[in-house]
Amino acid sequence: MFAVAELPAGGGPEITLAFAFPVDERASAKSLTLDNLGNVFVLFISPPDFTWQVYEVPARGGGQVVLPPTFSSDGGYMAADAADDLFVGNAPQIEEIPAGASSAVTISAFPTPKHSYAPNVAVNPAGDVFSVLPSGDLVKLHRSQPPQLSFPETAVGTTIPLSISIQNTGNASLSLSSITTSGPFATMWSTSSDCTNGSSLPPGRDATSASPSSRNRKP
Incomplete structure (x- = not known):
């Protein structure tokens, strides 16, 4: 027993x-x-x-x-x-x-x-x-560190969206105070995403996937 x-x-x-x-x-x-x-x-x-x-x-x-x-x-x-x-x-x-x-x-x-x-x-x-x-x-x-986004080759004048999500692995609510982007491409955030500035995630919860889009522009 x-x-x-x-x-x-x-x-x-x-x-x-x-x-x-x-x-x-x-x-x-x-x-x-x-x-x-x-x-x-x-x-x-x-x-x-x-x-x-x-x-x-x-x-x-x-x-x-x-x-x-x-x-x-x-x-x-x-x-x-x-x-x-x-x-x-x-x-x-x-x-x-x-x-x-x-x-x-x-x-x-x-x-x-x-x-x-x-x-x-x-x-x-x-x-x-x-x-x-x-x-x-x-x-x-590395779940505590954000993964890198790797955009494929993008034709000039077009956009390529990549889906990401955020999970709160802590024991208190997570406040998303600021979401910024950087890099050689202009990045746009989907308006349907709840991964936005000011949103909050309870412990263990996931945010709805965001869809940053890389726009290839001429130099």
Whole structure:
């Protein structure tokens, strides 16, 4: 039988949390992590299909919650960022379960390994994600730094739009006080975008994609 116990920081006897894991003897718990709110997450593999499932015990109390996404590859470790988004190593990719979401999003895919492995996952306070590949290489996903836009060759007098989005990976509302552009091309922002000056993003939320357009002009 599986159980998760809490050792109080102030001392005293351990507290067994109210987890109700599958009772099949072939099932096993593979990873455990906590978010900033104190919610506990356990990555579990269960027969008969041996799929990977994440169980959550809310810090506010009550019974466990089985998160909707299931993983059929080699599940590994988990980590949570400041916005309580959960990251799961699901070889050969890393999956993100945004806080309050009912599905997982693949944030990075690596070359498929020759042998099974459980990918490590770690997140720093800025929201950057780290993992170790089977080759031993440490990779870093720069989620705290904006990606570069690379516009294709553009004919004179035409525009090429590129879609971008903004996600708040912190634990407080993000205010977009100023959006500016630079570079050799004139850039225009879509009027339908909510990525505008003065808009605000709650923790863990995404802004609707903006569409800057590069206009090629004659020298």
